[in-house]
Amino acid sequence: MTRIFSGVTPSGHLTLGNYLGAIQRWVSVDQHQSPHQEDALFSIVDLHALTVEHEPARLRRLTRQTATLLLAAGLDPKVCTVFVQSHVDEHTRLSYVLECTATDGELRRMIQYREKSAKQQSVRVSLLTYPVLMAADILAYRTDEVPVGDDQAQHVELSRDLAVRFNQRYGHTFTVPRAVVPPVAARVMDLQEPASKMSKSASATTGIISLLDEPAVIRKKVMRAVTDSGSDVEYDRVERPGLANLLEILAACTGGEPAELAAGYDSYGAVKKDVAEAVVELLRPLQERHAALCADPGFLDAVLRDGAERARALARPTVDAAYRAIGL
Numbered sequence: 001m002t003r004i005f006s007g008v009t010p011s012g013h014l015t016l017g018n019y020l021g022a023i024q025r026w027v028s029v030d031q032h033q034s035p036h037q038e039d040a041l042f043s044i045v046d047l048h049a050l051t052v053e054h055e056p057a058r059l060r061r062l063t064r065q066t067a068t069l070l071l072a073a074g075l076d077p078k079v080c081t082v083f084v085q086s087h088v089d090e091h092t093r094l095s096y097v098l099e100c101t102a103t104d105g106e107l108r109r110m111i112q113y114r115e116k117s118a119k120q121q122s123v124r125v126s127l128l129t130y131p132v133l134m135a136a137d138i139l140a141y142r143t144d145e146v147p148v149g150d151d152q153a154q155h156v157e158l159s160r161d162l163a164v165r166f167n168q169r170y171g172h173t174f175t176v177p178r179a180v181v182p183p184v185a186a187r188v189m190d191l192q193e194p195a196s197k198m199s200k201s202a203s204a205t206t207g208i209i210s211l212l213d214e215p216a217v218i219r220k221k222v223m224r225a226v227t228d229s230g231s232d233v234e235y236d237r238v239e240r241p242g243l244a245n246l247l248e249i250l251a252a253c254t255g256g257e258p259a260e261l262a263a264g265y266d267s268y269g270a271v272k273k274d275v276a277e278a279v280v281e282l283l284r285p286l287q288e289r290h291a292a293l294c295a296d297p298g299f300l301d302a303v304l305r306d307g308a309e310r311a312r313a314l315a316r317p318t319v320d321a322a323y324r325a326i327g328l
């Protein structure tokens with residue numbers, strides 16, 4: 001049995017980066033590796049959205065929207081577990097205990113903390129401790145695999161370190177998890193700023209494709225994507241980051257290889273046209289299901305209630321064991 005856990009923060013509208021870097025695999029591979037709902041858990045990690053300035057009503061709305069989009073993308077509550085992190089107290093119970101095994105130095109080294117804290121006047125303590133809560137999310141379920149985009153690999157690494165450290169010091173309690181990162185589109189870049197990751201937490205710009213963008217909007221954003229001024233089509237992440245990003249998006253949408261795809265084109269315009277159509281087609285069924293799900297809010301309530309109950313029952317014994325092991 002392989003236990004899979006992953007999460008998404010309801011800090012904005014889900015992007016094509018979230019989809020290609022993580023959700024696509026959850027839907028097509030991870031949820032189906034076992035028929036048991038307990039073996040694949042996907043969480044809307046709302047506590048993680050409190051680490052920066054936030055607006056309570058907007059957070060509540062985004063939590064539901066994110067959950068609806070995960071179901072629309074194809075997560076099937078009959079074969080996996082979908083739940084909201086704050087509905088399951090075990091995450092924060094375990095997080096505190098893990099904080100007592102983590103050091104200030106190792107948290108300050110996290111790249112995401114350094115980047116995000118550098119942009120702020122006053123930094124919430126939870127921004128620093130967020131990777132420990134993420135470790136608790138993962139370790140509470142004795143998770144084997146964490147399918148994530150490349151930007152989260154360092155945090156999964158910390159979860160591994162904390163698990164190993166706890167097990168060595170207090171007795172075997174946790175499974176040591178590993179990150180699973182997709183072969184292409186592990187880091188989808190902003191279409192306007194190919195040096196930065198496409199992120200839902202950034203303020204909306206034409207560089208970010210949201211999963212609910214209409215076809216005309218998607219086409220416009222892709223056609224306006226920044227590329228260099230070269231003319232031949234080559235896949236080169238260092239020299240041609242904007243074009244490489246588009247080729248990766250195309251590869252992830254169509255199941256090809258970026259370098260091979262490049263060989264079939266002789267103009268940037270043609271690449272962009274195909275990328276736009278591939279993304280429109282990728283998102284069309286998701287957008288249709290999203291509209292249908294929005295018409296039935298009771299269904300989402302039932303899925304999340306059921307998911308939280310199942311998650312709680314799985315996490316409780318592990319967190320209890322950690323409390324006993326550490327002397328509580």
Ligand code: ADP
Nearest residue numbers: 009017018021022148149186187188198199200
């Ligand atoms: P965001 O940075 O957009 O707020 P989250 O932290 O909620 O995203 O991450 C949800 C999942 O999406 C994680 O597995 C993360 O690695 C993945 N992800 C986020 N942004 C990207 C991106 N630009 N490219 C690929 N994967 C991404």
Ligand code: NA
Nearest residue numbers: 031034036079
């Ligand atoms: Na499953």
